[in-house]
Amino acid sequence: MFRARVHSQFVSLDGYSAGDFVTFDKPIGDAQALFGWFDGQGIEGIGDVDAPVTMDRALFALWGQGIGAEIMGRKKFGPQQGPWPEDGWRGWWGEEPPFKTPCFVLTHHPREPMHFPNGTSFHFIDAAPVEALRQAKEAANNLDVRIGGGPSTVRQFLAADLVDFMHVAIVPITLGHGTSLWEGVEGIEDRFDIETIGSSSGLTHQLWNRKERE
């Protein structure tokens, strides 16, 4: 069963998932506090976790399981705007990006793909969500596709009813401003079965599973 999946989507109590401005110094803008709850361990499974296996880590470890491709917004790849400068930028992650699959970067400025030795590749496409998903699914080798964010990209896919699963982690902080996860997607909860689990860490996890389509 193919799924388009959103993972480890952190959101503040007031609904923000990223800061207002993304710069080279601040990949997620002024919302760094959202991610203090995540140490990056276990994205391919708890075999990678060099720490106690908590429920938080078990759920974050869903990120890589059965994923064959990712779709991401341009700002997840880099802070540039407009036509790409000749700056040698190859993403935030150096020469070992964690994805290890084809990644489709949504941009109005397509360019040649980039390839990395660990199996990661970036493909720059100017496409609406449904067409981007078609291409990612084709590249995913019968595995699932991750909708990798940022929040405005996740919102686009939610609005187009293309998301089959979403793991939201509600962080017990308020930000006051930033990029909302929820703006413009009122009513989507009707399409999902939602399981909510409190964690002793203070996080609240939600697992959104799309109801069967009629």
Place this chain on the structure above:
Amino acid sequence: MFRARVHSQFVSLDGYSAGDFVTFDKPIGDAQALFGWFDGQGIEGIGDVDAPVTMDRALFALWGQGIGAEIMGRKKFGPQQGPWPEDGWRGWWGEEPPFKTPCFVLTHHPREPMHFPNGTSFHFIDAAPVEALRQAKEAANNLDVRIGGGPSTVRQFLAADLVDFMHVAIVPITLGHGTSLWEGVEGIEDRFDIETIGSSSGLTHQLWNRKERE
């Protein structure tokens, strides 16, 4: 960090994890009701789950992550007792056992190993827990070792303080009799940090992480 891990250890409210008698017809004795909560999906990750991704399934999916070998009791392999009969028995699982790693079967009657095309092998050893774990660790290729049960095997490794992680799933039924998970291991809880999570399914999950050894 190496770990010896117990996964998806179902236990009734009165502490039983298997029935009294194991036969060819009843691999877990008369305690089948314990396992009605588990459909076997996702043992290698939620990519295998052809159903909603619930917290229950996310936790069951820890089973295979980062595991390089298993240790099991003889009754998990088959219902025979005493010297092995010439019955062609190759385990409960047919020609595609789910393990896909070396498995060490504890028995007082060692015999030649069995190999399967999918990477599973069974090695029959007469060894105390610490020696069995040494052999399994050597075979695990720098990955973790699963203590695969049944409950009396898990108890032996708990008593010897060889378990680093244990996922217990408490099932809301009583059995009245059977093989206890807890008999003879009083006080072990002092050695662990225990996280308890209620599930909307009725299960209670516990994640036992061994405290740092001094």
